[in-house]
Amino acid sequence: MKVFSAEQISKIDTFTIEHEPIASIDLMERASSKIYNWIVGKFPSPQNCKIFIGPGNNGGDGLAVARMLAEKNYSVEVFLLKISDKIASDAQVNLSRIQNKKNLDIYELTSIDNMPWLFPDDIVIDAVFGSGLSRPLSGLALEIVNAINASEANVVSIDVPSGLMCEDNSTNNTRGIVQADYTLSFQFPKLAFLFPENAKYVGEWEVLPIDLHQEIIKSELTPYKILNREFVKSLLMPRKKFDHKGTYGHGLLISGSYGKMGAAILASRASLRSGIGLLTSHIPRLGYQIMQTAVPETMVSIDRSDIIFTEFPNLDQFKAIAIGPGIDKKQNSYKAMIDLLKEVKVPMVLDADAINIIGEHPELKDDLPMGCVFTPHMKEFERLVGKSKDSYTRNCMQREFAKEHQLTLVLKGAYTAICCPEGSCYFNPTGNPGMATAGSGDVLTGIILSLLSQGYSSHVAAIIGVYLHGLAGDLASVDLGIEALTASDIIDYLPKAWLKLKK
């Protein structure tokens, strides 16, 4: 699913009006009826609805929803915010349509002193500002938003929580944004919904399709997309009857150190559960028996060091390489990493301390082999790319870094972002808080190594890997819950995740 900017949404809106064609007031009616249906489904017994209306089309939607709810015997109070002399023309039409309606009272809010009391079981509908917000809230709008946030009412925001910019909130006033329980976004999610610091404003969000014109949805370009099963499935390469293990590649996994052999085992097992033909796990000497016992399917290459990574085997036979899970960033490991980066001619995954080493030695960034995939979590990302004060800025830096260094950069978290060398950014919807657990990242590294070894290109391997990893975690959480979930469970549910992905 594409994620468009507010400006693009307005363009798509206009195109739909011209080319469907449909009158703008009728498009507003269609959009509002989707909101109405959702509210009636969520709160089926008529309740008190308090609807706050701004000067633009978002307010127009709120007025149409008010009429529909009143006709359904909900008790509706409409509050018109007096913050502008202008009112959008379709909003004006919808205002005239609610005059003298049964179950519906209209009030003008000229000062915070007229603010109604909001009860815990009220439904507050936030139709103050939508995608046309052009600056942070101030004055009366700000005061009303604060009063809504101070209440315990059920807050439903139409299209976007009022006060939240659709993309860039880096200079916004974070105290002037509605904290919705539910946000009902028309046709597409907004980029801002995917950033962790906005979760408290957006609440649970849903996309309500309003049949905007497919022609422009298809042709309009955006760097941002949210992954879905159909898209990820379309990237899979079929397996053929006469394929053999050589077809699916031989990968090298450099991982483990004293006290961290578990990371090597998790990454190895995940790799083998993701379709790799052959796997060699390069580990420090102390891990030999552990690895041979825990993962009989892998071949083992032993480092001269008992406890850390200091060398690597001949690379000729490997189709892809992963380095990082459980290695340490000791001086000798750093030296071995420099040599490795010089020699590698195949795609490579870098995780954990491999990323930290590059963060500490930035000159290495300019000497990376083609087709690298980096899989940092937030702290590792900051060491590699730099700090940023908010997620939008961080995402811009992520996209820029991927382009500048021609690599795939995966920032792990809720809605893991995968930025590709040509500038696009995919957000992953699978996964759950149960996966925020030790070893989860090692599993992802193993999966991506496996896919690279099978011949998937770097960004495709990252996309499939991230989606599959989250899907396995989701399937595991259905049976096991989220608190008890471990990284081993994610591996154990990879078979089911593959089946579900390919269904």
Ligand SMILES: NC(=O)C1=CN([C@@H]2O[C@H](COP(=O)(O)OP(=O)(O)OC[C@H]3O[C@@H](n4cnc5c(N)ncnc54)[C@H](OP(=O)(O)O)[C@@H]3O)[C@@H](O)[C@H]2O)[C@H](O)CC1
């Ligand atoms: N997506 C679709 O296809 C559809 C969307 N619909 C709804 O339309 C809104 C977007 O409507 P729009 O009128 O463009 O924008 P808003 O309702 O958000 O409000 C714009 C007005 O608010 C003023 N404004 C903006 N920021 C502030 C502020 N901080 N303080 C005070 N006033 C502000 C703005 O004034 P300007 O000075 O900036 O010009 C405008 O007057 C979308 O969100 C959906 O809800 C359609 O109904 C269906 C199709």
Ligand SMILES: [K+]
């Ligand atoms: K709103």
